[in-house]
Amino acid sequence: MDTHNEVLSVSGLHVSYGTKEVLRGIDYNISEREVVAVLGANGSGKSTSLNAISGFVGASSGRIVFNGTDITELAAHKIFRLGVIQVSQARDLFPGLTVEHNLRLGAAVRNREEIEQRLEVVFNYFPRLSERRNQQARSLSGGEQQMVAIGRAVMANPKLLLLDEPSGGLAPQFINEIGDIVQALKDDGATMLMVEQNLSLAFKVADRFIILRDGMVSDGGFVKSLEGNHDEIVRTIYL
């Protein structure tokens, strides 16, 4: 893994909402083709760290560098153009538009030329969406909506994919399906930073994990070195 280039590096990142400091100086980095899981209890600042990378919230101090570019102060749409694409926790689809429109919009800003080709790719990942391409997004089930959300992000041809709780609120069979898709994306060479509460999903696909606690990185390591012993991690996260 070390042989790969560093894609993202976060250093000394502080984020506050009003007077409340959510991130208190976190550091981490991701290399090309690596999948990193961000773990932690509710309110530990996991989503905030993704939102800071995407430029949705401003950093009060610290630095975020993506592929050699300092993106700390960059506007969200510019970070998007660089290829940092987020799949948000709430999915934030366009409920009144069709599945296909939702997907196409994923490429509307960054990836207009390859739009048909990418659509093909996404429908390969999600054959189910191909069947429902003319349905309104609001008529889909939660799992299908999550597929649209991920598919929409894939449309943009991301260089770094930020997944915020891909399994959140889904039925078990969908969690597996999403897990498979994330694995497939990984196999195709995607670089991903993933916030996930479902540890078995996280450990199935991630190469590395980081644990956030009270806005700081409290632990981290390679998934392989755990050798399937997750109990200790659970203790680190929640106790």
Added chain:
Amino acid sequence: MEKKNGNTSLITSNQLRWFYYLVPVAALIIPFVANEYLLWIVNAILVYTLVTVGFNIIIGNLGQLAFANTAFFGIGAYTSAILMVYGGVPYTLSILMSAIVGGLAGFLASVTALRGIRLYYLAIITLAFGELMRWVYLHGDDVTKGSDGLRIPDDIFFLGIPLDSEVPKFFVFLLLAVLLVKATSNLMRSRIGRAIVAIRENEATTASLGIHTARYIVLAFVWSGSVVGVAGAMFAVLTERVLPEAFGLTEVIIHFGMVLVGGTGSIVGSVIGAITLTTLPEYFRQFPGMDELFFGIIIVLVLLFLPKGIVSLLWRISPAFKERYYRD
């Protein structure tokens, strides 16, 4: 003294209470130094103080975008005028009736708000309400004398005091303003006031705490309507003739401006707003034709640079000026 520290401030809350009492007492000197014109402006300020205090309950404390204020104002003025002209009702009693009828109008406005008509819907329906009322004044010729306006009788008394010039009007208006401002302030600091602000902050949460939100919304509107209704009765006597033209769309914009310039949700701010936007146009008289331009520019500047209103300048002097009706 020079140390900048949040806790040590020039004025403590306790001193401030005395300061608030001192303001109306100090105001008693005004009639001995001001001419009739300046006194008229002062009287207008007293009327608009109540207009703004009443409006602020809806805009600031309850956080609803309802523009029925001119309707309350006009209804108060016409109620008082009609009762005096046709019923020979003493002015003192007619003020009380204006408060009641204004409160009823407030109740009517609250019904729309309760029916889920909120935000811009509420703004638009209440604007329409105000304009429809003006249409009624204009076309209710037999009673309102249409656009000629209803002349207030010459010989009116407040508790035996003849209101035949600006000086007695000043004392009566000051009394009414002080009483109603104090009452509103007490109400807003009571459980009721806290509930009203809680509804603004989060209606659903407030309801989930077992607070009967609808009741407090109605109450806020009724109280607002009553206070502004009384202001209307004062306005009738101030201008001595009640005319439909006085209650048009421009008027509600001025009321709205007073609330925002002074400071939303603040009673001290309401007073400041009323003073500012009543006196400034008089000052602008030196620049004929530029009135609207200045009015617009001032409000834009306040919105941009003092989003909490002019009252927030006082907060810099002392945090004691902050009126806290709500703690979470």
Added chain:
Amino acid sequence: MDIFLQLTLSGLSQGAIFALIALSLTVVYRATTIVNFGHGDFVMAGAFFVYVLVIYVELPYVFAAISAVLIMLGMGLGVSRGFIDPIKAGPHIGFAMMSISLGYVLRGGARFLWGREVFPMPRVFDIEPFFIGNLVVTGDVLFISAIVAVFLLIFFFIFYRTTTGVIIQAVYQSERGATLIGVNVRAFHQSMWGVGLAMGALAGILIAPISLLHPDLGATFLIRGFAAMTLGGFGSLGGAVVGGLLLGVAEQLFGFYINSSLQDITAYLIIVAVLVIRPAGLFGRTVTVRV
């Protein structure tokens, strides 16, 4: 029957203006959730710019009209950037007052410069009225209806049939979703303000030859725009158009068949009636309260 048709025709041409104003308000509202309470004055400003460009700069009318629309487009961008963005964090009440005050500044400016005059707006299209059966059709009616119709066709074509349109629909539906597909939402808000004011200006330019040009030109149209929006369903684009046309016709029919003194308050009556009976209007979805 002839009378009814005649009333309907003139109601539709009036309604076309109301529709345009309601639509321009809706475009801004849908994008930013802000209702521009000063819109009437922006409508007036658009017409004034045409006047200035035709009379003082001596541009040909069509160029003047296009320039005025572009100026208002730019003004929209500026308003959003300079006056709305800085108060973004505050409550909605601030937006309402801001838009009113900006309108006041425009009206005050117009009054200061041309206060004592009422101008006849130059006419572009002056043809003799002609008859269809017993129906009289004038140049004004034809001109207004044609321009508005063409404009609406273009507008709705862009909105429903182009990528830009789909992006706009997407942002309307989910602003967070839009940020996730890389849309610069701030720039989007600015451009929608621009589009809104430009459309308002177009309405002002179309109506000014009839209403004459004076600083208070916009006031009566604003409330009619609101009524049209309310009738059609607040926030619905198609609803704004239908609402505007219906309001135009309703004013004529009320005025003729009930009482001419009701004509002026038809808009208010419609607002109250709709909001009391069916707050969602004709085409709106259920009201969602945003506190």
Added chain:
Amino acid sequence: MKSFLIKCMFGAMALGVLLIGNTVKAEDWETTGLTDKAIKVGVMGPFTGNASSYSKTQIGLMAYFKHINDQGGIHGRKFEMFPEDTACAPAKGIAAAKKLVHQDKVFYLHGNSCSAVAMAVKPTVSPTGIPWIIAHAVNPKITMPVNEKKSIYHGVPAGPAYGSTMGEFVMSKPGAKRIAMITHTNDWAKAYCDPAIKVIKATGGEIVLEQALERGQTDATAQVLKLKGAKPDFILGCLYEAETVIFLRDAKKYGLRIPVMGTAGTDLENTLERLGDKDAVKDYYVLHAFVDKVDGPKMKKWNDIILKYNPDETITGFSAVSMASGVAAVKALQNVGPDLTRSKFIAELDKIKGLSTGILACDITWSATDRHGCKKSAVAGFVDGNPTVLSSWGKPW
């Protein structure tokens, strides 16, 4: 604390009541606003707001005063003018009046457009006894019945004078009997229409239809079609400028070719200019306060005075209206002589009889019991395609 406060207030209140008494000394009152060099005149007008086009008349009046100043003034005194904006809004008007009376302390008041404002201001001005000449507003109740201090004058035809001229002109058309009306529903329109109706009914006419057209309307289809259906002989139109234009445009459009009688709120040339269609105004007759067309040779002198002091001003039918009462005021001031007082000024104003100002189509006559100085107006209309000032149907002035 509260009870103490209230006691304080009542105490002060009682004190205040005591102080109100006669604080103004009589001799001060007579010469307030006068110096050896100046006569202070308060000129109220709608310099802003939606009726600001009326302020042209105050501009005209002040130009006349400046003209008199440049001629050497009156017995060594020059007019010092205090223009005050009423914005045509009652409360603003009252503030303006209070300022002029109590702060600027003017000698007399001259001006006022907007009847509603004049009515609102009346309770403020009337008790002070300060002379007040209404130079534009038409509501007759501003001046009649004569106020207690006998201090208010109308220097333009008031509603009844204008209105009855309208009625008389309408009925002077041979065969005119069935009259319809289209009006705004405000006091301004009533001031014209009501006396006109009175005259019409008294001379054998009848009102067959009444239509409202409110300010700001941009279409009169419904009204025109109704009027067409009623088939009247003459239409009384009590509308402001903009709505008059809209009405006439729609009248032509739907083939309503019936003569229309309009108010002094409009004038023929302007209406024509705004309509841009001679055919649409050919049946329009309008009150015309002046002895000549707005740009006619007899008006040139007055228009030149306005333009001398306001080179950019566009002359309209409003511009010179107030100058006539200016002429009357100047005459009275001159007649008083150097020892000017308010009482003497009022006495001299009451002595003005049959004063032909060379501006208005009426002679100004005031007395202690009748303050409507102007009793009639001319009418303007197209005769053989030429704008003509008329005294009755088909009869040139």
